[in-house]
Amino acid sequence: MSQLLKCISPVDGSVYVERPLSSDGDIQKALDKAVAAQKSWRKVPISEKQALLSKAVDYFVANKDAIAEEITWQIGRPISQSPGEIGGFEERARYMIDIAPESLADQNVGDKEGFTRFIRKEALGVVFVVAPWNFPLMTAVNCIVPALLAGNTVLLKHAAQTPLCAERFSEAFKAAGLPDGVFQHLHMGHDSAAKLIGSEGVDFVNFTGSVPAGHAIQKAASGRFIATGLELGGKDPGYVRADANVAYAVESLVDGAMFNSGQSCCGIERIYVHESVYDDFVSGAVDLLKQYKLGNPTDTNTNLGPVVKTSAAEFVRGQVAEAVKAGAEALIDPGFFAADKEGTPYLAPQLVVGVDHSMRVMNEESFGPVVGVMKVSSDEEAIKLMNDSEFGLTASIWTEDADAALAIGDDINTGTWFMNRCDYLDPALAWTGVKNSGRGCSLSKVAYEHLTRPKSFHLRTKI
Known part of the structure; x- marks a missing residue:
């Protein structure tokens, strides 16, 4: 019998959502699918990626009222304020979509006779996003949209308090026509997430949450040479x-x-x-x-x-x-x-x-x-x-x-x-912290540097 995720609504203490947790086999299958899908997704023209992700944003806007009500029941935010989350989500997503071509363009390093030289930003591979409950769409979109635009595939683990937000992302990308395996969500516990981070196939981890949990993410990734983006809160x-x-x-x-x-x-x-x-x-x-x-x-x-x-x-x-x-x-x-x-x-x-x-x-x-x-x-x-x-x-x-x-x-x-x-x-500005607020960056052009690796091309054209 599989273990269950239960979202207890702070509104009235009722069980609002109940979902089975993914098994080890389910998680490995999703990872394998993400690794395979990334090989072709990274070659999709940026204009096509922009069109697909714009359609996914359209889904959220079209379903704004229903999604806002779900957020209110999952975390207790007043229904008078929950629709604003979709507005903030849309602002960030559309901005990152718009700046993608310029942000991901090859960097020309200057003319040199007999040579063609430039730096290209290549996708990292599979990005694992661990999202929090307090702003469940706006925090997740900070990484998900630019990661996909950069040519990565994404696995999302949302907080146990907000499982429906993870499912909404999947529904949006499916409605937009995103290829199978490019985005997937997984309902999983902390131990399963740590195991996944340590698995071959995950190439970057984006986490938003507490300082102790951030240390746990770092520990899980410590045996592998992968980067982590950590947004760990503040005072x-x-x-x-x-x-x-x-x-x-x-x-x-x-x-x-x-x-x-x-x-x-x-x-x-x-x-x-x-x-x-x-x-x-x-x-x-x-x-x-x-x-x-x-x-x-x-x-x-x-x-x-x-x-x-x-x-x-x-x-x-x-x-x-x-x-x-x-x-x-x-x-x-x-x-x-x-x-x-x-x-x-x-x-x-x-x-x-x-x-x-x-x-x-x-x-x-x-x-x-x-x-x-x-x-x-x-x-x-x-x-x-x-x-x-x-x-x-x-x-x-x-x-x-x-x-x-x-x-x-x-x-x-x-x-x-x-x-x-x-x-x-402000999506045009780099979102980053110092000290125990974490490291890395999301939003702005700078975010794309953290979701890609530089590859230098040095071509002698005259011999």
């Missing part, structure tokens, strides 16, 4: 300068901290505010948080749903309780939100002040609807605190001075630096 800070538009900063940073119930790798998890605007910022943030509607995410009036699991809610509650015990102050009374109930994944938004970096709520990824706020007296203090983290995914500054923003950003150890915006991936 992303925002800095509100004295010259900031405070009302705008409040609106943007609170949304950056609370969207998707705070379950975003690049969401705002800590905020540093200049002392001259600190009181205004904190009072404005509290007022805004009290306007949130926590409840059943299938209700269109809800804008804050449950976190993915009760254990995740308990983790956040534990961070807050520890901080309060150490002298911090939680400014939101959970009782203000009727839906907040211990023993459930329904968790009220929270803003904590009087915090410092000895507290877990300021140094450990929360991945929930909580944010700590600290008062600072200078840019130098803010820089020091923003960099005081094991993570380095994104950071943001809120100011009217673009020159200051550029100068400060040059001293911040993150993959992305924002001014007056946060919690967003």
Whole structure:
């Protein structure tokens, strides 16, 4: 009897999806098929690949409402927000499709009499994508679409919480007419995934998830000379300068901290505010948080749903309780939100002040609807605190001075630096992290360099 994958919906605790896990034989068969398919797929003209993948994107757009409802039931995101995932998916996919010919073109290294010389970007082979649940389409598309355009074949393992998203990818590519074996999804456990990574035939692994899981991916790949792309989350800070538009900063940073119930790798998890605007910022943030509607995410009036699991809610509650015990102050009374109930994944938004970096709520990824706020007296203090983290995914500054923003950003150890915006991936820019936020790159032209290998052609044309 095969083992079962069960997706427990945070909406009501019911079993929303149940699927058999792939056997070792199923996984090997899929890998063999991917290896065989790649030999011909890499030779398909880029224009044909673009047309096929554009049709796959069309499938997602045409089925937007049904897919959004599935996302809401699988992870608990409010139905008022889930359609935005398909919008973000489409933006990233179409951009990567559009830039593929230029990004994958042969690189001419200059004229030399009697020679033809250029560098070609060749596909790696089989790319294994291990995708997370929190933004199940947008995270997966970051690698899947450019990997396919580059001539690789793809195997996808989606998180156990979002199996229907993996199936939607397969349905989309089938509807688009992608050749058999070019894309396949597999429902599998962690041990099976590790075994697959160590197998001959997998040529690159793209993983989005936790730091411990990233180490497990590295360990699984350590016996082979293959590369890994790792996006491992963050503890992303925002800095509100004295010259900031405070009302705008409040609106943007609170949304950056609370969207998707705070379950975003690049969401705002800590905020540093200049002392001259600190009181205004904190009072404005509290007022805004009290306007949130926590409840059943299938209700269109809800804008804050449950976190993915009760254990995740308990983790956040534990961070807050520890901080309060150490002298911090939680400014939101959970009782203000009727839906907040211990023993459930329904968790009220929270803003904590009087915090410092000895507290877990300021140094450990929360991945929930909580944010700590600290008062600072200078840019130098803010820089020091923003960099005081094991993570380095994104950071943001809120100011009217673009020159200051550029100068400060040059001293911040993150993959992305924002001014007056946060919690967003621009597909034209390289998505990357430093420190424990991982390594590698997705999106932008740079992503294609990580999904291909350079091959030099040196042809003597005159003897």
